[in-house]
Structure formats: structure tokens, C-alpha cells
Amino acid sequence: MSRVVEVVAGTLIDRDGRFLLGSRPEGKPYAGYWEFPGGKIEPGEAPFAALKREFHEELGIDVEEATPWLTKVHVYEHSTVRLRFYRVWRWMGEFEMREGQTIAWQTPGELTVGPMLPANGAILKALELPSLLPITCAHEIGEEVILKRLAEAPPAAVLVREPGYTREALARFVVEVAARVRPAGGKVFVNADPAWLAGLPVDGVHLSEARLMAADSRPDFAWVGASIHGAESKAKAEALGVDYLLLGHVKATPTHPGAAPLGWDGFECRLADGCPLPVYALGGLAAADLPDAFAHGAQGVALMRGAWR
Numbered sequence: 001m002s003r004v005v006e007v008v009a010g011t012l013i014d015r016d017g018r019f020l021l022g023s024r025p026e027g028k029p030y031a032g033y034w035e036f037p038g039g040k041i042e043p044g045e046a047p048f049a050a051l052k053r054e055f056h057e058e059l060g061i062d063v064e065e066a067t068p069w070l071t072k073v074h075v076y077e078h079s080t081v082r083l084r085f086y087r088v089w090r091w092m093g094e095f096e097m098r099e100g101q102t103i104a105w106q107t108p109g110e111l112t113v114g115p116m117l118p119a120n121g122a123i124l125k126a127l128e129l130p131s132l133l134p135i136t137c138a139h140e141i142g143e144e145v146i147l148k149r150l151a152e153a154p155p156a157a158v159l160v161r162e163p164g165y166t167r168e169a170l171a172r173f174v175v176e177v178a179a180r181v182r183p184a185g186g187k188v189f190v191n192a193d194p195a196w197l198a199g200l201p202v203d204g205v206h207l208s209e210a211r212l213m214a215a216d217s218r219p220d221f222a223w224v225g226a227s228i229h230g231a232e233s234k235a236k237a238e239a240l241g242v243d244y245l246l247l248g249h250v251k252a253t254p255t256h257p258g259a260a261p262l263g264w265d266g267f268e269c270r271l272a273d274g275c276p277l278p279v280y281a282l283g284g285l286a287a288a289d290l291p292d293a294f295a296h297g298a299q300g301v302a303l304m305r306g307a308w309r
Contacts, residue, residue: 003079008039009037020104029078030117035117039054057098059098069299070083071084076118138162154183157186158188160173160191161190170196189203189206191205192205212226212242224243234275254305274297279297285301285306
């Protein structure tokens with residue numbers, strides 16, 4: 001591999017959940033393509049300092065709050081770059097197009113500009129995922145509780161996980177979940193053998209770590225997630241090209257009695273200098289843990305029992 005160019009990029013997210021893209025100006029490689037604003041990290045410069053500098057130089061704004069997100073290596077014809085993405089939650093100032101570029105606010109899943117810089121396809125898909133991912137536990141608290149909550153407040157996505165359910169029982173429950181979530185625009189992911197899901201109203205399959213490690217190729221679903229616990233399964237998930245990961249357990253949880261939790265430092269360590277996939281923190285967490293999850297590089301928080309209280 002040629003020398004890797006260290007680059008930082010920021011995804012500005014406004015109050016409506018939209019994100020900002022900018023066009024590459026004339027004179028640069030891929031001129032006219034759209035990208036997330038950012039630029040090269042100078043020697044000895046910290047990534048967050050580079051992010052603040054680039055946004056001030058390019059767009060005239062001052063970044064006030066940002067959290068690390070995804071790290072992706074991409075090989076272009078002219079160079080190999082390591083892109084460190086941040087989500088930018090708060091900034092000050094008025095936008096100034098200081099390099100003659102154009103900007104556009106976009107809604108996740110509804111891109112209206114193009115073409116996109118090749119490295120950014122997976123980033124756009126990650127933006128369609130919510131910060132909170134509820135996981136069903138009907139085998140513990142009953143289907144009625146979960147279906148009632150889903151009808152009252154359909155989430156942007158839900159993961160159906162019901163160990164011990166027969167294929168027929170799971171199919172029936174998935175149909176009930178989908179009837180409450182999908183009409184509102186939400187996604188239904190199911191933790192099961194992919195073969196079980198043929199013909200069911202689902203958007204994706206979630207692979208247990210065992211199924212992930214046994215897989216020879218990515219299952220044929222629009223969305224594929226996976227559970228991981230260490231470097232080996234993380235590498236397999238990246239090679240398989242899944243769309244998101246669950247990593248835990250961060251705090252003590254009844255699902256793993258007596259097992260030592262990772263803690264937030266352990267969670268961040270497992271990501272090993274970043275990850276190209278969005279990672280949900282899992283295990284004993286609540287919506288109130290989102291700030292800690294963001295600060296340690298997570299996509300958000302996956303909730304099991306805490307989602308249905």
C-alpha cells in the first residue's frame with residue numbers, strides 16, 4: 001500500500017436530522033463530486049483540531065461539539081486515504097463558501113445531489129440508522145407489552161431477537177412487529193437464520209457472532225447486522241461487508257450474569273483506532289447513556305429491557 005494520507009471529515013447534523021454535503025471545487029481530484037467537508041490532518045495535528053481548522057477555513061464556521069464516528073481506509077487512483085469521520089452536533093457562525101464550493105442539506109436515505117465521492121457510500125447508509133435501536137425480549141416480558149409500545153411509538157428501526165422461538169412462532173411475531181413499524185417508515189431487523197426469513201416482511205437480518213463466523217458471504221438482504229465481541233469477529237464483519245455491529249456488554253446485565261462488563265474504555269478499546277462500520281453499544285444501557293456512547297465512537301445505544309419500560 002502507498003503512503004496513507006490522514007484525513008478528517010465531518011458530518012454536520014441539524015435539528016431536523018439532515019446532514020451537510022459539499023461539492024469539490026475545480027482544481028481538485030474528483031472536482032464536482034459531493035463529499036462530507038474536511039481535509040488533510042497536518043503532521044502533529046490532532047484529528048479534532050484538524051476538523052475545527054478545516055471547517056473554519058472551508059466554510060467559515062466554528063465547530064463547538066463533535067464526536068468520533070467511523071474510520072475508513074479508501075484507495076483512490078491518486079492516493080490512499082484514512083478518513084476519520086466525526087458527527088458535528090453544534091457549531092457557530094454563518095456558512096461562507098471560501099473555496100467556491102456548493103453545499104446542500106440532505107435527508108438520510110433521500111439523496112438529491114451527486115455524484116458522490118466513492119469513499120462515502122457506506123457513510124450515507126450509516127446515516128439512515130437511528131441512535132437508539134430497541135431489541136425485543138418478548139420471551140421475557142410478553143409479546144403484548146412490546147406490540148403495544150410499537151403501536152404507540154413506532155421506532156425508526158427495531159431488532160427482533162427471540163431465542164427459543166420456533167420458526168413458526170418467530171414468523172408470526174415478526175409479521176405483528178412489521179405491521180406496527182413499517183407503515184411508519186421504520187425498519188425491521190431479525191436475529192435468526194437468514195433462511196427462516198424468506199418471504200417475511202423484514203428489512204434485514206442480524207447475525208449472531210456464531211453465524212457471522214460461519215458465514216461464507218454476506219446474506220442477500222438490504223441490511224445486515226452482526227454481534228461481535230473481539231478483533232476476530234470485527235474483522236470478519238468488515239470483510240463480509242455488514243452494515244452495523246452490536247458490541248457489548250458495556251455495563252452489568254442480566255443477560256450475562258457474573259460476566260465482567262467492558263465499561264466505556266473497554267468498548268472503545270475493542271474498536272481499535274476506529275471502525276468503518278457503525279457500532280451500537282449494548283448491555284445494561286439506557287437512552288440516558290447516549291452522550292457517553294457518542295463520546296466513545298458509537299453509532300448509539302441498543303436497548304433490550306430498557307426499551308420497553
